[in-house]
Amino acid sequence: MQLQGERIVVKPVELSDAEALLKLEKENREFFQRFTGKRDEHFFTKEGQIERIRKAVDDRETDQGYLYAIVLRDTGQIIGEVMLTEPVRGNLQSCWIGYFLDKSFNGQGYMTEAVRLVVRHAFEELRFHRIEAGVMPHNLGSMNVLLKAGFHKEGIARKNVNINGRWEDHQTLAILNEADEEKRSGIERCNPPVIAPPLGPYTHVTKVPHGAALLVFSGQVGTDPEGKLPDDMKQQVEHTLANIQRLLEAESLTADHIVKINIWAVEEVDWSHFHEVWAKFHGGRPPAMTMAYVPGLAMPELKVEIEVWAAAG
Known part of the structure; x- marks a missing residue:
C-alpha cells in the first residue's frame, strides 16, 4: 500500500x-x-x-x-x-x-x-x-x-x-470522518478527481438531500453580543463566524448543514488567522466557499461580511 x-x-x-x-x-x-x-x-x-x-x-x-x-x-x-x-x-x-x-x-x-x-x-x-x-x-x-x-x-x-x-x-x-458526519445532516461533500483538489480548505461539490428545506442567512457582520463593531479586521472575522454559529444553533443546525458560504472583504485578510478560526468554525468539514475583495460594503466601518446558505431536513 x-x-x-x-x-x-x-x-x-x-x-x-x-x-x-x-x-x-x-x-x-x-x-x-x-x-x-x-x-x-x-x-x-x-x-x-x-x-x-x-x-x-x-x-x-x-x-x-x-x-x-x-x-x-x-x-x-x-x-x-x-x-x-x-x-x-x-x-x-x-x-x-x-x-x-x-x-x-x-x-x-x-x-x-x-x-x-x-x-x-x-x-x-x-x-x-x-x-x-x-x-x-x-x-x-x-x-x-x-x-x-x-x-x-x-x-x-x-x-x-x-x-x-x-x-x-x-x-x-x-x-x-466526513463520511460519518454526512449521516447526520444528509449533505454530501466531495472533491471529484476530474479536477485538481481545492486550493484552500473548502469543498468543490455539495449535494443536498431531496426535500431538504433551504435556509438563507443574510450577510452577517462582526458585531459583538452587544451590537458593537470592533475596528480590528481579525475581531470582525471572529465575531462574524460566531454570529453565524449562533444563528445556526437557533435553527437547530450545525456547520454540517451549510451548503455554501460567500465572503466579502474590503481589506487584505490575514490568512493564517482566518484559516485558524475557519477550521474551528467548520470542525474539519469545510463547506463550499467563495471569497472576494470588494471596494466597499454597506457601511464604511464594515471590513467583512459573510452570507450563508444551509439545508435542513
Missing part, C-alpha cells in the same frame, strides 16, 4: 527502510528530541530500528498502531515519519496522530501533504471516526500543519506529556 501525493509517497515502514530511518533519526536527533520523550542509545542503532520496524509490522497486523515513512517521489529519500497510535475501536473508533520531518524540509508543505494523505487513508480504509493530535502551544509550525489539514482546536491538556524531564501542556486538536 502506498499513498500517492504530488511530491511525496507515504507508505508503511518495512525492514528495508532500517538504514534510511536510522539516518533520519541520527541526523535529526536533537531536533526531534525537543518534541518527544527520551530515547535510549539502542534506538539510534540499526538493530534498534529493525526492532522498531518489526514491532510496527506486528502492531499494524493487529490494529494496534500504524507507522508510515514519508518518501520523496523524485529521489526515494525518506524525509519523515507519520504514526497513528493508541487506536480504540468499539463505540469510539479513534486514534492519535504524530509525525516527524527532517529539519531541512520543514516549512515547505511536505508534512501538510503527508498528514492529509494519512488522514484520508485512516478514514476511508482504516475506518476511524476521529483522529486526535497534541501539540505544545509554542510549536506553531506543527499547529499550522494540523489546521491546514482540517483539524480543529478543542482545548489545552495541562501537563499531560513528559518531554525531556518536564511535564508539558499540549493543545488538543481533532478531525472527524
